[in-house]
Amino acid sequence: MxxxxxxxxxxxxxxxxxxxxxxxxxxxxxxxxxxxxxxxxxxxxxxxxxxxxxxxxxxxxxxxxxxxxxxxxxxxxxxxxxxxxxALTIDTRLGGHLVLGHVDGIGEVVHLNPDARSWCLRICAPNELAKYIAQKGSITVDGTSLTVNKVEGAEFELNIVPHTLEHTGIGSYQAGSLVNLEVDVIARYVERLLLGDSAANT
Incomplete structure (x- = not known):
């Protein structure tokens, strides 16, 4: 984890x-x-x-x-x-969110534009993942824990602060770059729980 x-x-x-x-x-x-x-x-x-x-x-x-x-x-x-x-150890500070390292799908960078000292990153996710991506929710992009600022269909936007640009590979992205996406694991468990007893047949 x-x-x-x-x-x-x-x-x-x-x-x-x-x-x-x-x-x-x-x-x-x-x-x-x-x-x-x-x-x-x-x-x-x-x-x-x-x-x-x-x-x-x-x-x-x-x-x-x-x-x-x-x-x-x-x-x-x-x-x-x-x-x-x-991987996490028992004394690690949880500065992002719980990430399993199990990629849910591949997204594609739509654009990466400057926004003051930060950058606005827009990614198109596979359609089947759209339901798990929520405004102000968490998502992992190439292993980086990020907060979703806006969602429009299967596309979502992220604000990338200078520190993140400097210390990750995000600064090298361009339109068309493919990225690994992992949605918040809590969303997947909630979906399964909502199935109730029918989960055994799904």
């Missing part, structure tokens, strides 16, 4: 195709890996990945065909910048 507060940015340095799966190598830059062990989880652009190998400057993870099919990982290449966050 994560908070959506990005700790560092990294870079894809290798993608090794292995029978339909991918072994991914990430240069972790300033992320502190001193307490990371094999099998630990690191959110990589919002995708919860298991550390399969530790390197001097980063880590390697295996990405399944399922993950490739539902995230933007399949469009990554050597040099792709990624947001990084280590």
């Amino acid at each position: 994560f908070t959506g507060i990005v700790e560092a940015t990294g870079e894809v340095t290798a993608l090794d195709l292995r029978g339909g799966d991918v072994r991914l190598r990430i240069r972790a830059n300033s992320l502190d890996l001193s307490k990371i062990q094999l099998g630990d989880s690191i959110a990589t652009n919002g995708v919860c990945l298991t550390v399969a190998s530790l390197l001097e400057d980063g880590y390697e993870s295996d990405v399944s065909s399922e993950t490739l099919s539902v995230t933007s990982v399949s469009s990554w290449h050597i040099g792709t910048k990624v947001n990084l966050e280590r």
Whole structure:
């Protein structure tokens, strides 16, 4: 589990195709890996990945065909910048919201325009996710916990403050960029609870 507060940015340095799966190598830059062990989880652009190998400057993870099919990982290449966050510990401050690292769908950046010292980011979500996105609610974009300012159908707007632009990969977005989206897990549980007894047949 994560908070959506990005700790560092990294870079894809290798993608090794292995029978339909991918072994991914990430240069972790300033992320502190001193307490990371094999099998630990690191959110990589919002995708919860298991550390399969530790390197001097980063880590390697295996990405399944399922993950490739539902995230933007399949469009990554050597040099792709990624947001990084280590998994929560019991004494971690929860500065964002509860994030599982389970991507719900891929969104597309519509535009990123300046708004005073911040930027206005507009994203189009898959239609099936629109019902989970609420004004002033939380959403995770490439592993970054953000607040939704406005919703219009399947499109939503976010205000990106200077600190977030500087410390995540959002500043490199442009129209057409694909991003990993994870909706607030509470919305999914509420939907399921509202089904009541009929949930067993759904």
